[in-house]
Amino acid sequence: MVSSRSRTPRSSRGASGRGSAPRLAALAAAGLLATVVPSAQAGAADPAPRIDLTVLVVDDGGSAVEAITAELKGSGIPYRTLDLNDPGRPVLTAGFLSEPSDSATGRPRARYQGVVLPHEAVFGPDSAEQAALVAYEKTYGIPQVDAYTWAHPGVGLDYTSDGGWSGVLDGAAAHVTPAGQAGPFRDLRGPLTFEDNDPNVSESYGYAGRPRAGYTSYLDMPAADGGRMSLVGEYAHDGRRELVVTFAYNPHQRQFRALARGIVEWLTQGVHLGRSRNYLSVHVDDVFAPDARWDTARNCTPGDLDCPGGDGEAGENPVRMTADDAAYAAAWQKSSGFLLDMVYNGGQGEQWKAEHGGTDPLAARLIADRAQYRWINHTYTHPFLGCVQDATTVPWSCAKTGTGATAWVSRSEISAQIRDNLDWAYGKGLPVDRTELVTGEHSGLRTLPQQPADNPNLAGALADNGVKWTASDNSREPAQRSLGTGSGAARTVPRHPMNVYYNVGTAAEMTDEYNWIYTSRADGGSGICENNPSSTCLPAPLDTATGYAAHIVPQEARTALSHVLGNDPRPHYVHQSNLAEERLLYPVLDKVLADYRALFADNTPLVNPRQKDVGTELTRRTAWERALDAGQVTAYRVGTTVTVKAPSGVAVPVTAPEGTRKQLLLGTAVFGTAYAGTRSAWTTPEPLQSAVTLKLPTT
Numbered sequence: 001m002v003s004s005r006s007r008t009p010r011s012s013r014g015a016s017g018r019g020s021a022p023r024l025a026a027l028a029a030a031g032l033l034a035t036v037v038p039s040a041q042a043g044a045a046d047p048a049p050r051i052d053l054t055v056l057v058v059d060d061g062g063s064a065v066e067a068i069t070a071e072l073k074g075s076g077i078p079y080r081t082l083d084l085n086d087p088g089r090p091v092l093t094a095g096f097l098s099e100p101s102d103s104a105t106g107r108p109r110a111r112y113q114g115v116v117l118p119h120e121a122v123f124g125p126d127s128a129e130q131a132a133l134v135a136y137e138k139t140y141g142i143p144q145v146d147a148y149t150w151a152h153p154g155v156g157l158d159y160t161s162d163g164g165w166s167g168v169l170d171g172a173a174a175h176v177t178p179a180g181q182a183g184p185f186r187d188l189r190g191p192l193t194f195e196d197n198d199p200n201v202s203e204s205y206g207y208a209g210r211p212r213a214g215y216t217s218y219l220d221m222p223a224a225d226g227g228r229m230s231l232v233g234e235y236a237h238d239g240r241r242e243l244v245v246t247f248a249y250n251p252h253q254r255q256f257r258a259l260a261r262g263i264v265e266w267l268t269q270g271v272h273l274g275r276s277r278n279y280l281s282v283h284v285d286d287v288f289a290p291d292a293r294w295d296t297a298r299n300c301t302p303g304d305l306d307c308p309g310g311d312g313e314a315g316e317n318p319v320r321m322t323a324d325d326a327a328y329a330a331a332w333q334k335s336s337g338f339l340l341d342m343v344y345n346g347g348q349g350e351q352w353k354a355e356h357g358g359t360d361p362l363a364a365r366l367i368a369d370r371a372q373y374r375w376i377n378h379t380y381t382h383p384f385l386g387c388v389q390d391a392t393t394v395p396w397s398c399a400k401t402g403t404g405a406t407a408w409v410s411r412s413e414i415s416a417q418i419r420d421n422l423d424w425a426y427g428k429g430l431p432v433d434r435t436e437l438v439t440g441e442h443s444g445l446r447t448l449p450q451q452p453a454d455n456p457n458l459a460g461a462l463a464d465n466g467v468k469w470t471a472s473d474n475s476r477e478p479a480q481r482s483l484g485t486g487s488g489a490a491r492t493v494p495r496h497p498m499n500v501y502y503n504v505g506t507a508a509e510m511t512d513e514y515n516w517i518y519t520s521r522a523d524g525g526s527g528i529c530e531n532n533p534s535s536t537c538l539p540a541p542l543d544t545a546t547g548y549a550a551h552i553v554p555q556e557a558r559t560a561l562s563h564v565l566g567n568d569p570r571p572h573y574v575h576q577s578n579l580a581e582e583r584l585l586y587p588v589l590d591k592v593l594a595d596y597r598a599l600f601a602d603n604t605p606l607v608n609p610r611q612k613d614v615g616t617e618l619t620r621r622t623a624w625e626r627a628l629d630a631g632q633v634t635a636y637r638v639g640t641t642v643t644v645k646a647p648s649g650v651a652v653p654v655t656a657p658e659g660t661r662k663q664l665l666l667g668t669a670v671f672g673t674a675y676a677g678t679r680s681a682w683t684t685p686e687p688l689q690s691a692v693t694l695k696l697p698t699t
Contacts, residue, residue, distance in 0.1 A: 049108040049140055053273050053635040053642070055079040056097075056112035058122060064147035067251040068116050071260040074567045076274035076624050076653045078633065080112070084122070092129040097136040105638065110140040113637070114267035119149040120242060138239040145243045145267050151209025155244045156235035158210040164229050165221075169204040169247055171196035172221060174231055174255075180218030184270075185262035187604040187676035189597075192219065194247075195254050197558070204255070206231060206247025215244075219259070232259065234266070243267065254558075257565035258599050261676060271642060271696065273635055275653040275680035277607045278600065280338075280564050281571040281614065282589065283471070283495060284579060285438065286502070287342045288349030288363055289382060290318035291577040294503045296512045299526070301503045306394045319505040319577035320352070323361035329579050330369045332586060336593055339608050341571070342366070342373045343438050346424030347380035367428050374610055375425060375432040379417040382440035385409050386447055386455045397450055406451075414444065414461035422465070436611045437462070437490075438471040438573075445472055445492070459484035469493050469615040474570055480618040493615045495573045496563055499556050500588060502574075505581030507548035514552055515541040549587065557591035564596060564606070569614045604676040620682055623650050640696040652692055655680040659697030662686075668695055 055072055057079050059065050072079045083089055090096055102109035115133065123129040137144060151157040151164050160166045172194045176185045194204050208229035211217050214237045217230035235242045243266050249256040261276055292303035293316065300307035302316050321329075333339060353360040366373075379385070387398035388407040399407040418437060425432040439445070444458035462470060462483060467490050470483065474494035483490045504510040519525030520537045529537040542551050560572060578585035596606060609617070627633050627650045635644040635652075646652050654671075655678050661668035664686050671694055672681035685692050 047107045048639040049110055050102045050105045051110045051113050051140060051142075051637045053078060053268075053271070053637060053644075054112055055114045055116060055267065056082065057116045058082045058084060058092075058118065060084045060118040060122065062118050062148065063250040064245070064248065065116060065118050067249055067256050067260070068145065068147055068263060070251040071264055072274075075264065075276045076621060076628075077264065077268070077272050078274075078628055078635070084118075092123070093132050094135065097132065098140065105636075107638065108140075109636075110136070110142060112142065113269070113272070115142060115144045116147060116267065117144060118147055120144075120146045120155055120244075134238075134240065137241075143241045143243065143267055143269065145263060146245060148245055148248055151207040151230075151246050153212060155242065155246075156212050156215030156233070156237065157207075157230060157244070157246070158212060160207050160209055162210065163223060163225065163227070164207065164209040165223070166207045167205065168202045169194045169206045170199075170202060172204075174219050174221045176219055177217050177228075179216050180232075180262070181601075183218065184266035185218055185259065187261055187601055188258060189599060189601050191598065192255060192258055204247055204249065204253065209246065218262075252562060254561070254565065257562065260565075265678070270655070270657045270678055271637060272655050273633075273644065273653060275655050275682070276567045277569070277675060278564050278596070278604060279567070279569040279607045279609060279614075280560070280592070280596075281341060281569075281608055281610070282338075282498075282585075283341045283343050283376065283438065283571050283573040283611075284576055284585075285343040285378060285573055286348075286382065286576045287321075287344040287366065287378070288352070288360075289345045289576065290320040290348070290352065291502050291575055293317050293319050293505065294501070294509050294513045296509065299513075299516050305389075305391045305396050319503070319580050321362050321576050321580040323365040325580050325583065326362055326365040326369065328583065330372050333372060336590070338589065338593060338606070340373055341376055341610065343376045343378040343573075344421070344425070344430070345378050345380065345382045345440075346421050346428075348382055350424075351381070367430070370428070370430050375430045376436050376438055376611060377418060377421050377425070377432060377434070378438045379440055380420040380424065381417065383409070383413075383417060383443075384441060385414050385417065385439050385444040385458065386451050395450065408455050408457055409444075411457035411461045411464070414455070414457060415464045418461065418465040418467065433610070433612060434466050435468040437465075437467045437469070438495075438611075442471060442473045442476075445470075445477070448476070454483065459490065462490040463488035469612045471495050471571075471573075471611065473497060480615070480622060491615055491619060493571070493611050493618070495571045496560075498560065498572050498574050498585075498588070499552070500574050500578050500584050502577055504584065505577055507582055507584060508544040510552065510584055511542050511544040511547035514547070515544075548584070553587045553591060556588045557595065560588070560592050561595055564592070569607075569609055569617045571611065571614060603674070620651050620653070624653060637696075640698055642692075642694040642696065644692040644694075645690065646692075649684075651682040651684055653680070653682050654692065654694065656694055657697055661695045663689075663693035663695060665689065 055077060057065060057069050059081050097111055099109045136142060146155060149155055151160050158164055174192045176188045176190050176192060181190065197203060208221055208231055211230050211233060215233050215235045217233040219232035220228040220230045223229045231247050232245050235244050292301045294301050349360060349363050388409060389396045390399040401407050422432065422434055444455045446452055446454050470490050470492060472492040472494050474496045478494050480492050480494060501510060501513055504513060516526050518529050518538045519541050520530055521527035523541055529535045574585050627646050633646045644652050656671060658679055660671045660679055662671040665688055672679035683692055
């Protein structure tokens with residue numbers, strides 16, 4: 001079966017040989033472009049073919065093909081799936097792959113710029129389908145990825161019995177070779193360690209073989225005799241090129257996520273629709289406000305409506321940053337090279353000051369350092385802005401009017417909370433953007449199960465105050481959506497909650513609450529994990545003295561880094577309490593940043609977008625996905641010219657090599673921005689043009 005997800009084209013690149021890094025990179029770019037012309041079997045006078053910027057994915061249902069497909073989809077790269085498990089699927093023939101004369105250009109047409117196979121012999125070595133694929137790849141210079149295979153001469157490697165190795169790769173240290181860094185994996189620093197998350201589970205298996213003639217290794221590991229054995233490499237033979245991967249993986253494993261961009265760059269020869277970045281933003285909610293503290297005896301948070309004996313306010317002994325904590329945050333930002341977003345409640349800060357002798361050293365320090373942060377409106381006093389809450393029941397419910405209708409917080413009250421917090425910030429000189437908002441607890445948006453619909457007064461209040469981007473909880477609503485209609489409508493920006501809790505100030509408190517949630521009733525926990533099919537229980541409670549550093553920090557850093565490596569721009573959010581007392585957030589972020597910088601080269605920095613930029617990115621992606629799914633995008637390459645046509649108003653994501661220029665009405669201009677050794681951008685046709693036209697470098 002061919003999936004309905006038709007899309008548009010792309011290309012590949014590779015490099016081999018010796019020399020300086022700049023020379024290797026230049027050779028790689030030249031080789032990249034050279035591989036897209038027809039093979040020597042075509043006459044010199046034959047026209048360059050049209051190569052559609054679409055990838056063909058031959059799917060056997062395995063995790064390796066699933067992983068590469070996820071990377072294509074997540075980057076916005078058009079692909080077509082041929083499902084081998086469907087008995088009614090089309091047969092792969094010359095007519096399926098190409099046509100001798102394209103009606104639009106009059107040239108031979110290759111329908112796919114690259115082919116992903118489960119392994120090199122998926123159709124059988126003597127089958128008609130294999131013969132058709134080989135002829136297609138030779139004729140048009142189309143590269144092929146063998147998603148997962150074993151080391152043997154058929155893919156350019158010696159058998160593992162001839163000085164190679166096979167087995168479990170958990171914790172194995174591999175390295176991107178000079179050829180890999182000069183070619184498709186130039187975004188990587190070099191060292192790459194396979195994940196080993198559970199010593200009791202085998203997570204990765206692979207075959208490492210010694211390269212034969214025609215094979216260029218891109219990722220290898222040391223052999224017992226001092227040589228090197230390859231895990232990923234290019235096999236050039238018989239007028240064709242294959243990227244050979246000899247270890248198993250799935251879409252979530254760090255080793256694949258680190259290699260994913262390079263696999264796609266090789267497959268598409270560095271010219272494709274779609275773009276990818278490594279994003280990380282962290283929102284610190286409740287700045288200037290206190291946060292209630294977890295009670296380790298009652299196993300709840302005094303002040304919460306469902307905590308017995310709670311007072312309904314901030315609870316006993318709340319957690320709040322000090323001036324020293326603020327100074328530490330500013331110094332940490334400078335030393336780490338990472339910017340935090342301060343999501344503030346001015347009114348709660350004023351209330352704290354009034355209750356503490358009229359002074360607030362924390363506010364004074366943060367306001368003095370205001371230019372060192374980004375600031376986001378979190379409403380003036382952090383009230384719940386959905387339905388009017390009835391706290392006489394546990395859990396709470398929505399109060400009703402005299403007619404039995406849901407009682408809602410009014411438009412004027414929501415608007416006042418937004419406006420008053422903005423006015424407070426302007427009066428303090430905080431550089432806040434009025435188009436961005438985070439409501440307290442993401443309230444106003446639907447909250448299941450009690451409030452299945454948005455507060456009908458929310459969209460109007462957002463429009464009244466010029467809010468275009470309001471945060472939502474990604475664990476509840478991962479998709480972006482509109483609030484309101486017309487030009488005044490706002491859109492949600494989903495945020496990832498980090499498992500560093502809002503109601504703790506120390507590692508012992510954090511671990512105690514973590515144990516309550518993630519241990520069984522028999523082990524003294526709540527048993528929530530036993531009743532939740534999406535969760536698992538800890539085998540035993542964590543030691544409150546060591547559990548945070550030993551277990552929770554690496555777990556949370558791993559989760560956050562998986563989002564970073566997944567081209568996911570959604571912000572993460574924590575709370576000001578996590579910067580207070582034992583400053584629990586920093587060990588997590590320090591590990592994320594250290595692990596990231598150990599993996600990626602300087603040409604691939606973390607992108608730290610603000611909330612409105614995330615919103616814009618997600619909106620563009622949605623429009624692009626719709627255009628692809630509707631078959632409204634046409635994109636192809638003829639020689640060194642790329643042409644892309646999309647519906648009017650839809651921005652097109654394109655990635656191309658350094659040196660690419662965009663065709664203007666008169667002349668050309670440098671295309672895109674540099675990232676990971678390529679150039680990419682969301683782009684649209686110039687005035688009086690109906691298509692995006694790019695000119696690729698010739699050397």
